Amino acid sequence: MADSLIKYHVGDVTKFRSMDGKFPVLIHCCNNKGKIGAGVSGAIIRAFPEVKEVYLNDRYHFLGTVSTLIFENDAAICNIIGQDGYGRDGKQYVKYDELLKGMLGIFQHFKEKDIEIHCPRIGCGLAGGKWETVLSIMNQVFHGRGIPVHVYDLVPVHGVVYDPIKTQ
Numbered sequence: 001m002a003d004s005l006i007k008y009h010v011g012d013v014t015k016f017r018s019m020d021g022k023f024p025v026l027i028h029c030c031n032n033k034g035k036i037g038a039g040v041s042g043a044i045i046r047a048f049p050e051v052k053e054v055y056l057n058d059r060y061h062f063l064g065t066v067s068t069l070i071f072e073n074d075a076a077i078c079n080i081i082g083q084d085g086y087g088r089d090g091k092q093y094v095k096y097d098e099l100l101k102g103m104l105g106i107f108q109h110f111k112e113k114d115i116e117i118h119c120p121r122i123g124c125g126l127a128g129g130k131w132e133t134v135l136s137i138m139n140q141v142f143h144g145r146g147i148p149v150h151v152y153d154l155v156p157v158h159g160v161v162y163d164p165i166k167t168q
Helices: 039-047 049-057 094-110 132-139
Strands: 006-010 023-031 067-071 076-082 115-119 149-153
Touching: 006 132, 023 094, 023 149, 039 049, 039 149, 049 076, 049 115, 067 094, 094 132
Parallel strands: 006 149, 023 076, 023 115, 115 149
Antiparallel strands: 067 076
16 A cells, blocks of 8 residues: 555654644554653653643553643644563564554544544564564555654654755
8 A cells, every 4th residue: 555645754742743734643562560751752741741741640551542732732642552562682573463542543633633643663663563564554444544644753764855944
């Protein structure tokens, strides 16, 4: 499937904003153990401390669930509980089926809004996932419904064509 609605950018995902004139939703992957602060999640909670509060207030952290923080109806950040455990040992902690459930939940939550998704290579850092698999899930959930997706890399990845970050 072509990914014309999926755009890659070099930049800091915490600086996300609307690039398509739609409601911007930042999504990222969290673990089910009640611990947050490493990897991209760490950068997100440093930029938006309220995200940590929302994550910690969810007492159960069931796989596949999503906690959402909406900023004055201007933007949202969604924590997908998509990894079983955590570590820096090279193991795969991301659970693709749970990531799919979370993304479908985000689509359902925002189906009345005209949204665009912003994310890192979700589930592919410390969670150990493979981007090709996550991209396939994103294509199924978002691209298939005409929802633009903006993927951020901090540094360029060889072979990726990047779009400039638009300013409005």
